[in-house]
Amino acid sequence: DTAVSQTPKYLVTQMGNDKSIKCEQNLGHDTMYWYKQDSKKFLKIMFSYNNKELIINETVPNRFSPKSPDKAHLNLHINSLELGDSAVYFCASSQDRLRQGDTEAFFGQGTRLTVV
Amino acid sequence: KNQVEQSPQSLIILEGKNCTLQCNYTVSPFSNLRWYKQDTGRGPVSLTIMTFSENTKSNGRYTATLDADTKQSSLHITASQLSDSASYICVVSPLRGKLIFGQGTELSVKP
Numbered sequence: 001d002t003a004v005s006q007t008p009k010y011l012v013t014q015m016g017n018d019k020s021i022k023c024e025q026n027l028g029h030d031t032m033y034w035y036k037q038d039s040k041k042f043l044k045i046m047f048s049y050n051n052k053e054l055i056i057n058e059t060v061p062n063r064f065s066p067k068s069p070d071k072a073h074l075n076l077h078i079n080s081l082e083l084g085d086s087a088v089y090f091c092a093s094s095q096d097r098l099r100q101g102d103t104e105a106f107f108g109q110g111t112r113l114t115v116v
Numbered sequence: 117k118n119q120v121e122q123s124p125q126s127l128i129i130l131e132g133k134n135c136t137l138q139c140n141y142t143v144s145p146f147s148n149l150r151w152y153k154q155d156t157g158r159g160p161v162s163l164t165i166m167t168f169s170e171n172t173k174s175n176g177r178y179t180a181t182l183d184a185d186t187k188q189s190s191l192h193i194t195a196s197q198l199s200d201s202a203s204y205i206c207v208v209s210p211l212r213g214k215l216i217f218g219q220g221t222e223l224s225v226k227p
Contacts, residue, residue: 004159040219041203041205041219041220041222042217042219043160043205043217044217045214045215048214056214090159090160092159104150104162104165105162105215107159107160107161108159109157109158109159110157110158110159
């Protein structure tokens with residue numbers, strides 16, 4: 001009964017490959033996010049979707065493309081992977097994007113991406 | 117610039133001891149502040165959330181304090197257990213916009 005689930009948990013791939021990370025939430029939330037946690041442990045938001053609509057798109061390379069087939073899913077596709085893409089990627093969801101400051105985000109367990 | 121800074125970066129304590137983690141922020145205007153616990157290999161889990169009008173909030177052995185005037189918060193852990201070993205992240209919400217994360221404090225509780 002995991003609330004926010006991501007797959008895979010670990011992903012090792014070579015430079016130049018294209019890969020996807022999947023995320024699903026069963027909380028009935030309207031908003032989903034992708035965060036990147038680098039080696040210094042900072043969590044930085046990459047994208048946010050509300051009811052399948054993109055609402056936050058931080059300065060992220062075009063190689064990263066989120067896709068939301070429905071409000072319970074937000075997948076992250078990465079083209080032409082680079083060494084610097086190695087990090088832990090977290091999916092999260094919350095109830096109300098308009099009051100995001102007052103809303104708790106529930107996180108998935110993370111996907112550790114290693115590009116070699 | 118909205119920032120959240122935490123100290124210390126890492127901390128080692130003996131089981132049963134108390135400890136206090138610090139969080140200073142420059143986020144303004146400010147909506148609320150959260151403390152998250154992140155176990156190794158897991159996503160962050162919320163411990164406490166406080167609005168600007170609240171001074172203290174407890175969750176079991178965890179007690180968070182907030183001084184909105186000095187823009188400081190602390191997380192006090194009482195009678196630490198081995199399972200408290202984790203990264204503790206301070207997260208501040210501006211009135212509008214995205215959450216601002218601190219870099220976390222790595223706590224290690226030794227037997």
